[in-house]
Amino acid sequence: MTDDGTKITLRMGYDEIQAMEAFIEEHDFGTRSDLIRAAIKEFISPKGADGSPMEESGIFIRFSEVQLEALANLVKLGVCIDEEEFVRKCVMDVLISPETLKESAEKALKTAQMSAALK
DSSP states (O other): OOOOOOOOOOOOOHHHHHHHHHHHHHHTOOOHHHHHHHHHHHHHSOBOTTSSBOOTTOOOOOOOHHHHHHHHHHHHTTSOSSHHHHHHHHHHHHHSOHHHHHHHHHHHHHHHHHHHHHO
16 A cells, blocks of 8 residues: 555635646646645755755754854844854854955956056
């Protein structure tokens, strides 16, 4: 006997059903169930800072409740935009030294100046 999965009931309005049917037809998606399953998978999949799906090669870090609360407090204090941005910046600060950043900024400025001089 094969497992057909768990059946669920979903109530939707007429406009939502019409929009779903139009999407299925335009994108040759298959059935309503196929679309709903794909939408749920997309909705709960990890996203990057730009909202695009993260690659499977990403790193997931587990923090304790105290650490998570500390990160949330940094956001509330305006130290960072969000917790992920803060962690990402901390890692980048270790990977890219202040000297490297300074050198890059100097090179970028020189390149911009040379480009402006040629115009």
